[in-house]
Amino acid sequence: MHQIVKMPRPGRSRLSRAAGRPPYLSRYRVAPGQPWPPLGHRLCVALLCTLFVGLRRLLALVCRRCRKRQPRGPRPTMRILPLLLGAMLLAELLAPLALAAQHEAQAHTIAVGDTLPEAFWDMPLQLLQVGQAPREGSLRDYADSELLLLDFWHTSCGSCISSMRHAEALQAQFKGQLQVLAVTVQDAATVQRFAAHNDLLQQSRLPLVLHDSLLKSYFPHRLLPHLVFIRHNRLQHIGGSEAMDEAAIAALLNDRDSSFALYKDDFAEQRPLLAAANTASEGRLYYSLLTGYRRDAAPVVGLLPDTLGGSKRLYRYNQSLQQLLSYALDSKPVDKNRIVFEDTELNLAATAYHRHMGDKLQWLLRHGYCYEAQLPLHTPDSSMRQGLLISIEQALGLRCSLAQREIPVLRLEAPPGASATPKEGYVALFYLIDAYNRMPNALPLLDPDGLAQQWFVERQSLADCTAEQLLAAMRKAGLQLCEERATLPVWLIKGRGAHEQD
Secondary structure: OOEEEEEOOOOOOOOHHHHOOOOOHHOOOOOOOOOOHHHHHHHHHHHHHHHHHHHHHHHHHHHHHHHHHHHOOHHHHHHHHHHHHHHHHHHHHHHHHHHHHHHHHOOOOOOOOOOOHHHHHOOOEEEEEEOOEEEEOHHHHHHHOOOEEEEOOOOOOOHHHHHHHHHHHHHHOOOOOOOEEEOOOOOOOHHHHOOOOOHHHHHHOEEEEOOOHHHHHHHOOOOOOOEEEEEEEEEEEEEOOOOOHHHHHHHOOOOOOOOOOOOOOOOOOHHOOOOHHHHOOOOOEEEEEEEOOOOOOOEEEEEEEEOOOOOEEEEEEEEEEEEEEEHHOOOOOOOOHEEEEEEEEEEOOHHOOHHHHHOOOHHHHHHHHHEEEEEEEEOOOHHHHHHHHHHHHHHHHHEEEEEEEEEEEEEOOOOOOOOOOOOEEEOOHHHHHHHHHOOOOOEEEEEEOOOOOOEEEEEOOOOOHHHHHHHHHHOOOOOOOEEEEEEEEEEEEEEHHHHOOO
């Protein structure tokens, strides 16, 4: 799916005219890691510094004349101001050196398919086996492994600890072929202290790499866990906890195409879906783009302003249609049982995710969307939402809106004269009502008498309960469920007629 919505191109901005830049120079945003601001901007800063210095000399001359009339000690302000101005000028002059250092650091990062340099295997590392003393070593000790897995983790990351346990089980399953190293930036004392109160880590026999900064410089990331697969001195894959997959690892070891669904890149949002360098346009480029699932990005949303270029980029990657509509309609996500479909083949199973639908990543592969828009800097939020709604409607052939509809519902009632008091092992009815209304294809459950916080039901695990089981638990607590019809606010998703699509 690939839908581009054309947007008007305004003329050159006031900033572009003032800086004397031709329109083609102000067309693209200055992304992180790209050449720093143009010479005109730096000259303006230098001119401001010169004006400040001249003002300081003028003030100093006035002060000297005043001191002749009434002697005073030197003003502290007059001492600090030259230092501040000097620091500003020095920062301006040293910016190219800092940028060069940043580019040099980025040059060490390794992409999937690249061969690892010899220096990578000989880097000094601090290794630890839980319960033993730390020792010095390097990855050269594990270079003979058929498949080396670097598992970046942190003691504050609960899913990292669970992932490590799964990794240890896979290492036992692929014994002699798979070697797992757990890598953390924390020191030995912190890890040992945490392991003393954590059974999973205490029982782990995985070698740990401590106080790391070198490996992270090769494989930069922001989210944990972060898994790096290395085979035959070549980077094979980078992923999250979903990459801890038995079938995918077996395929990798047998030289078959792996079935990894996601390539994890925590900085993917810095690379636009639509590369401006591959387009031809006069003046600044604005666009709105809706595509399918993006394999190199996590589900992420954000707004990247470019004040220098006078534009901003809105991105919402790997989102369900329900999540996109929540932003486009400026509405909180409604319960799944309040999404109404009319005259369209689209259904709830392709619109909103629920854990009963299976693995979320596999669901997103089939039904996820990515939206991106490059807009003028001062575009109001309402226009951004409207642009997303137009993109959805044009790409999918829909009409989406907030509406009132009469739909079948269940009304909750308590028996006449009955009351409930909290007991040990009981919880508020609210949790059952909330879990039920989140179910796909369940009738909306209404609570007009406010029983959610007044009635109590026996505590139970709600994770695997079906809608029928939740209703049975409410009836067991003595509540009555009455079927009726009611007019409620809903999301209305309608298919457009053939004449409208044309």
